[in-house]
Amino acid sequence: xxxxxxxxxxxxxxxxxxxxxxxxxxxxxxxxxxxxxxxxxxxxxxxxxxxxxxxxxxxxxxxxxxxxxxxxxxxxxxxxxxxxxxxxxxxxxxxxxxxxxxxxxxxxxxxxxxxxxxxxxxxxxxxxxxxxxxxxxxxxxxxxxxxxxxxxxxxxxxxxxxxxxxxxxx
Numbered sequence: 001x002x003x004x005x006x007x008x009x010x011x012x013x014x015x016x017x018x019x020x021x022x023x024x025x026x027x028x029x030x031x032x033x034x035x036x037x038x039x040x041x042x043x044x045x046x047x048x049x050x051x052x053x054x055x056x057x058x059x060x061x062x063x064x065x066x067x068x069x070x071x072x073x074x075x076x077x078x079x080x081x082x083x084x085x086x087x088x089x090x091x092x093x094x095x096x097x098x099x100x101x102x103x104x105x106x107x108x109x110x111x112x113x114x115x116x117x118x119x120x121x122x123x124x125x126x127x128x129x130x131x132x133x134x135x136x137x138x139x140x141x142x143x144x145x146x147x148x149x150x151x152x153x154x155x156x157x158x159x160x161x162x163x164x165x166x167x168x169x170x
Contacts, residue, residue: 005111006090007166009064012042012080017098019050026054028101030064034108036094040067042084045074085169094166101134110166122167124160 009029013022029036041055059066069087071080085093092114094107110123129139143159144150153159 005092005115007036007038007092007094007107007111008088008090009036009039009094009096010042010081010084010088011039011096011098012044012077012084013047013051013055013098014044014074014080015047015051017047017051019048019054021099022051023054023057025096025098025100025102026058028104029096029107030058030061031104032102032107033105034111035064036107037090038065038067038088040069040084040087042069042071042080044071044076044080046072088169091169092166093169095163097163100163106164107166114166114168121170122160122165124162124166125164126161 011025026039029039039058041058043051043055047055055066055068059068067087069084071083075083081095092111094110096102106125110125113123114120124143126140126142128134128137129141130137141161143161144153150159
């Protein structure tokens with residue numbers, strides 16, 4: 001298990017998201033081998049009743065406390081993330097989208113790595129994409145894993161799959 005890593009998950013949601021996908025995303029983080037210490041859900045503008053219901057159901061969860069940030073207008077992903085980050089109370093923040101499913105040991109592995117490598121401020125991973133069935137992978141988005149390759153790719157585009165990132169807030 002990880003040592004001395006307090007972890008928040010920052011998850012934005014907007015009216016166009018699917019309520020079933022959001023619920024599945026939250027289930028995947030609550031069932032982690034090392035659950036996060038908090039989930040910060042940012043409502044980027046008005047949501048559907050179904051999305052509101054999913055968030056309301058999870059707010060009472062005892063395993064992972066949920067903080068809800070309500071934005072009256074849709075300000076877009078970047079703005080929603082900035083507002084949500086202000087509410088994250090832990091040193092490390094993991095990103096997740098409303099349609100993501102995290103592998104069961106994601107946070108355990110990432111927290112362990114960060115605890116053992118204090119010089120690292122941001123880590124990420126690969127993404128397996130699917131249409132309807134998570135068991136039927138349609139594509140993989142692989143990114144560099146060593147420092148020099150990350151630096152090289154960063155000259156042209158982001159070397160991180162944002163929904164896999166855990167970062168130190170400082």
